[in-house]
Amino acid sequence: MDSLLILKMILAALGAVVLYTFIGFIPGTDETSVLMPITLTVVLSGVEPIVVLTFFIAAIVTLNLTNAIPTVLVGLPGGVMSSPMMEYSLFLKDKGLSALAIKKMAAGSLIGTVISIPVALLLAHILAPYGENIQALASLLFFIGAIFLSLIGKNKILSLFSIIPMAILFMGLRHLYWGIGIVPRDKNITTSFFLGITIGPLIVSLLSLLNKRNRESMKVERYKRVVIPDKFAAGNAFNPFKILTKSEMGKSAIFSFMASFLFVLSPVGLTILLGETASSREKDPGKKATTGITVMSALVQGTYLSGIIIPLIALGIPLSPVSIGPGSALFNAPPVFTVNNNIHHVLTTWEFVFAILTGAVIAISITYYITNKLAWEISTFVLRKIPHEAIIGLFISLILLLSYMDAGLINVFGVLLIGITCGTLNKLGVNYGVQFMTLYAAPWIVEKLILL
Amino acid sequence: MESKNTMVEIWGDVIKIKDFIISVIISSIFTMGAYFLAPSGEKIRELFYGLLGAVVGFVVTNVLIKPKRVIIFEENLKENKE
Numbered sequence: 188m189d190s191l192l193i194l195k196m197i198l199a200a201l202g203a204v205v206l207y208t209f210i211g212f213i214p215g216t217d218e219t220s221v222l223m224p225i226t227l228t229v230v231l232s233g234v235e236p237i238v239v240l241t242f243f244i245a246a247i248v249t250l251n252l253t254n255a256i257p258t259v260l261v262g263l264p265g266g267v268m269s270s271p272m273m274e275y276s277l278f279l280k281d282k283g284l285s286a287l288a289i290k291k292m293a294a295g296s297l298i299g300t301v302i303s304i305p306v307a308l309l310l311a312h313i314l315a316p317y318g319e320n321i322q323a324l325a326s327l328l329f330f331i332g333a334i335f336l337s338l339i340g341k342n343k344i345l346s347l348f349s350i351i352p353m354a355i356l357f358m359g360l361r362h363l364y365w366g367i368g369i370v371p372r373d374k375n376i377t378t379s380f381f382l383g384i385t386i387g388p389l390i391v392s393l394l395s396l397l398n399k400r401n402r403e404s405m406k407v408e409r410y411k412r413v414v415i416p417d418k419f420a421a422g423n424a425f426n427p428f429k430i431l432t433k434s435e436m437g438k439s440a441i442f443s444f445m446a447s448f449l450f451v452l453s454p455v456g457l458t459i460l461l462g463e464t465a466s467s468r469e470k471d472p473g474k475k476a477t478t479g480i481t482v483m484s485a486l487v488q489g490t491y492l493s494g495i496i497i498p499l500i501a502l503g504i505p506l507s508p509v510s511i512g513p514g515s516a517l518f519n520a521p522p523v524f525t526v527n528n529n530i531h532h533v534l535t536t537w538e539f540v541f542a543i544l545t546g547a548v549i550a551i552s553i554t555y556y557i558t559n560k561l562a563w564e565i566s567t568f569v570l571r572k573i574p575h576e577a578i579i580g581l582f583i584s585l586i587l588l589l590s591y592m593d594a595g596l597i598n599v600f601g602v603l604l605i606g607i608t609c610g611t612l613n614k615l616g617v618n619y620g621v622q623f624m625t626l627y628a629a630p631w632i633v634e635k636l637i638l639l
Numbered sequence: 640m641e642s643k644n645t646m647v648e649i650w651g652d653v654i655k656i657k658d659f660i661i662s663v664i665i666s667s668i669f670t671m672g673a674y675f676l677a678p679s680g681e682k683i684r685e686l687f688y689g690l691l692g693a694v695v696g697f698v699v700t701n702v703l704i705k706p707k708r709v710i711i712f713e714e715n716l717k718e719n720k721e
Contacts, residue, residue, distance in 0.1 A: 214652060228690060233683050263652070392649050396656065405647040411708045570708055575652040577700035580662035581693060584670035588689040591671070592682070 195234065196241040196542065200549040203245035208557060211253025212569040213578060214263035218254070219619060220385045221266075222246060222513035224585050227378055230520040236533050237542045240499075243517060244546030247495065251487045252296040252554045259288045259480075260566050261413045268487045271459045275466075275476040275483075282473065285416040291435070291477050292484040293558040294427035298439040299485030300492065300551045304543060306447040307493040311500035312536075318502050325504045325526065326631035332451075332506060333624035339456070342616025349617050353625045354632040356608060360601045370594050377519055377626065379593040382586050383602040384622045385512075387610025389579070394607065413570055415563070425559055435481045438465045442482050443489030450497045450507045453620060454490035458483050492547070500539050503531030511623040526627075646707060653707040662700040669696030 210221050226243050254265030259276045272292075279288040321328065330350075337346030357380055364370040395401040428436070442461045449457055466479035494509030495517070504526060505511040505518045518529045534542070557565070590602040609622050625632070646655045673692025677685040 228686060231683070231686055389649075396647060396649075402645065402647065405649070407646050407648050407653055409653075409709075410646075411648075411653040412711065413708050414711045414713055416713045567710070571706065571710055573701060574654075574658070574662075574704040574706040575649075576654045576659045576662040576704050577666075577697055579649070579654070579659065580666035580700055581697045583663050584666035584693050584696060585690075587667055588670050588674060588686075588693065591674070592685065592689075 192235060192237065193545075195238050196545050197549065199229075199234070199238045199242040200245035200546045201553075203242045203546070204249045204550050204553050207246045207249040208253050208554065208565065209569065209573075211250045211265055212257055212565050213573060214257045214261070214265055216254075216266055216578070217385075217388075218250060218266045218268055219512040220389070220582060222250065223385055223516060224382060224582070224589060226514070227382075227516040227520055227589065228585075230516045230523050233523065236524075236530050237538050239517065240530055240534065240539070240542040241546040243495070243514065244492075244543050245550035246546075247491050247513070248296075248300055248488065248547050248550035249554050251491055252293060252484070252551075252558055255292045255296070255480075255484055255487070256289060256558060256562050256566060259285050259292065260562065261415060261570065263413075267455055268458065268491075271455065271462055272480050272483050275479040278472065278476045279480070280416065283416065284473075288477070288480055289558060289562050290430045291481045293555050294430040295435070295439050295481035295484035296488050296558075297427050297551055297555055298431075298436060299443040299488030300547055302440050302443045302485070303447050303489035303492045304496070304547055306444055307450070307496040308500070308540060308543070310447060310450075310493070311497045314497065314501035318531075321502050321506075322504055326628055328504070328506060329624045329628035330632060332511075333621050333628055336453070336508070336618065336620040336624060339453070340616065340618050340621060345612070345615055346617045346621045349612050350621065350625050350628075351632060351636065353609065353612070353622060354629040354636075356605065357626055357629040358633045360604070364594050364598070364601075367597075369597060374521065375630070376593055376598065377521065378516070379586075379590040379598055379602050380605055380626055381515055381623070382589055383605030384609045384619065384626065386582065386586050387606045387608075387622075388613045389582075389610070390603065390606035391610035391614055393579075415567060415570070431481060435478050438478060439482050439485035443485045446486050446489040447493035447497075450490070450493040450509075453508050453618070454487070454494055457490050458486040461486055496539075496543060499531055500536070503529065505623075505627070508620045508623075511627070512619055515623065655707060658704045662704055665700050665703070666693060666696035669693065669699065 210216055229242050230239050251268060254269045255272060257263050257265045258269040258272055259280060262277055262280060264270045264273055276288060333350050337343055340346050361376055364376060365372050370376060442465050446457050446461060462479055462483035465482040466475045469475035469478050491509050494507040495514045498505055498507050498510040499517060505515055510518060519526055587599060590599045644655060646653050669692040670689050674685055674689035677688035
């Protein structure tokens with residue numbers, strides 16, 4: 188490995204840290220929709236796979252910690268993964284303990300990262316010999332995955348019902364594109380369909396504004412009131428061993444260790460489940476809240492890191508919610524990566540370890556520092572200067588660009604169709620995981636369906 | 640009374656519909672405009688131009704549109720009470 192490549196990796200990690208620090212501070216941005224399109228762009232830009240991986244790892248580590256900051260500071264969840272912490276965060280904010288809460292979160296995040304990386308690498312090493320067998324069964328496993336995620340989801344029956352219709356929708360569009368010759372027959376449009384699923388709920392919310400009655404119900408009269416707490420009266424502790432109590436530290440470590448083994452489950456579900464288990468033993472409400480947010484921040488890192496590292500190294504197919512959602516561009520981003528030739532196939536074990544460590548170490552050290560020292564300043568800046576309209580506008584234009592590049596104007600509307608369909612299903616309780624798995628299993632489902 | 644100034648809450652924050660439409664139009668024009676400026680057929684170049692356009696569009700909308708948030712500092716709240 189030459190020094191130029193190492194330099195590129197460091198720059199990629201730094202770029203991810205800067206970008207996702209700002210995105211993380213913006214309330215309400217969904218992880219999949221901010222991670223997936225940008226990672227995809229990085230992949231398509233043609234940089235070396237090892238640089239892509241470094242970027243992605245740095246991005247998730249940064250985002251997972253910075254997303255927690257608006258949650259505590261102003262009571263708006265930074266993303267999906269910080270929603271489990273809302274209750275505890277609001278409790279601590281009301282007690283005037285925002286600064287302490289942020290420090291605890293940062294320390295928890297640090298522990299989660301430090302514990303889960305070696306555990307995930309070890310698990311990946313153990314699972315790797317089975318990788319090839321598993322790959323051969325990929326389509327079937329995606330189908331089973333869609334069923335499995337349906338059964339643990341919010342709306343089980345509807346999720347099960349929606350699998351085949353969604354598969355037909357995806358394959359229908361592909362056959363249309365092949366039929367009119369806009370896409371060659373050997374090419375499967377996948378990435379822009381992914382984006383359609385990702386942006387679906389937002390599209391449905393936006394389109395429902397066109398309906399007068401819906402608009403009335405979403406209407407607000409006033410600007411969003413955001414109360415920013417005092418600029419920190421929580422001391423200058425920086426050492427995680429001083430910020431956390433022994434019990435908080437121990438629980439964070441044990442639960443992020445456990446979470447690594449459960450990498451096929453939903454990260455937000457695991458964070459709620461294990462986080463609540465950890466805090467339920469505490470009687471004192473203050474301790475319960477600090478334990479809750481510490482362990483949950485550790486879990487957010489743990490579930491995300493193991494959810495991407497294990498499938499990437501051991502399996503080569505995206506068989507976990509993290510890898511099939513936010514991380515999907517690492518597995519499938521034609522023409523650079525395909526299911527049979529992606530980061531899993533092109534990197535050696537040591538390259539994996541090196542990229543993951545570089546990304547994670549750079550990201551966690553900078554964000555740990557930023558969170559401890561600059562959380563207040565950055566939050567105030569973002570909330571004052573960045574309008575929500577501009578952020579949604581940026582995402583819509585990115586989707587527009589990537590859909591157009593995939594298969595021209597007709598695909599812009601194709602993606603809109605997918606957005607409306609999947610977004611509606613999503614609002615009815617069919618989660619992203621089920622939809623992503625179905626997209627992967629679609630060719631197989633249709634193939635088997637006509638045999639019946 | 641329906642007006643262009645209707646504000647709604649979406650994705651966890653407040654937007655004004657008129658400003659939002661302006662923002663989508665500006666971002667899209669910059670993004671796709673830059674994309675079509677790129678020499679056609681070179682996918683990576685096109686992507687970069689498009690992204691650059693998106694960033695410029697984002698900066699422009701940031702200048703034109705003001706956030707719909709009232710920022711209150713807790714310090715001031717306390718002072719006012721006293």
